[in-house]
Amino acid sequence: MSTSALKQALLLLLGRLLCVEGLMFQLHPNNHKCLAENVHAKTLVTGEYEVSEVPNQVVHFQVIDQDSHVLANRQEAKGHGKFAFxxxxxxKFEICFVSSVQAGQSGLVHDITLTTKHGVEAKSYEGLADAAKLKPLEMQLKKLEDLSEAIVQDFAYMREREEQMRDTNESTSSRVMYFSLFGLCCLLGLATWQVLYLRRYFKAKKLIE
Structure with a gap:
């Protein structure tokens, strides 16, 4: 296979694997909408948004993690904007858009477009190629190498999660078994007490000897 054909094949493969789709939605006045996503540690996340401008009302933009740490913030998100962390x-981080309308105004709907990238997708390989003086094919190979590492990390994370879930299931099964045994012992003890009580009662009434 020639170098040109190999390059085209690599570009096609990367285009399929690294495809990024944008999200478009509407934000009603005096309302908010949040989008959540889970990411691994030491992961670069980048994004772009575009907010339609409406007179006399603003949109606040914020990115927070599960510990309520602010990762990105714009008090007035107008037009096109970018963020990275x-x-x-x-x-798990949340990307939130909050609409605020001046008092006495009915407000209009904002059209918002959001695109996010993380991991390999978020890296700027063009800048890396310029800094390291890499050829186009070498840059594509670098992308494939990083993508392979990301896939391996994802599989390792999935395996770790599977082990955690298995341990949780085994622990839950053990607790259910012990609880069932405890309940069975309680029922046997109650049944024995009832038999002894009734036997004593019937003997007291001289219904049995």
Whole structure:
């Protein structure tokens, strides 16, 4: 296979694997909408948004993690904007848009477009290629290498989660078994007490000897 054909094949493969889709939604006046996503530790997250401008009302933009740490913030998100941050640990972050309308105004709907990238997708390989003086094919190979590492990390994370879930299931099964045994012992003890009580009662009434 020639270098040109190999390059085209790599570009096609990367185009399929690294495809990023934008999200478009509407934000009603004096309302808010949040989008959540889980990411691994030490992951670069980048994003772009576009907010339609409406007179006499603003949109506040904020990104927070599960510990309520503010990762990005814009008091007045107008037009086109960008954000970027790197996570310190495995976490879930939320991207929130909040509409605010001046008192006495009915308000209009904002059209919002949001695109996010993380991991390999968020890296700027063009800048890396310029800094390291990499050829186009070498840059594509670097992308494939990073993508392979990301896939391996994802599988390792999935395996770790599977082990945690298995341990949780085994622990739950053990607790259910012990609880069932405890309940069975209680029922046997209650049944024995009832038999002894009734036997004593019937003997007291001289219904049995």
């Amino acid at each position: 790197t996570t310190d640990k495995d976490t």
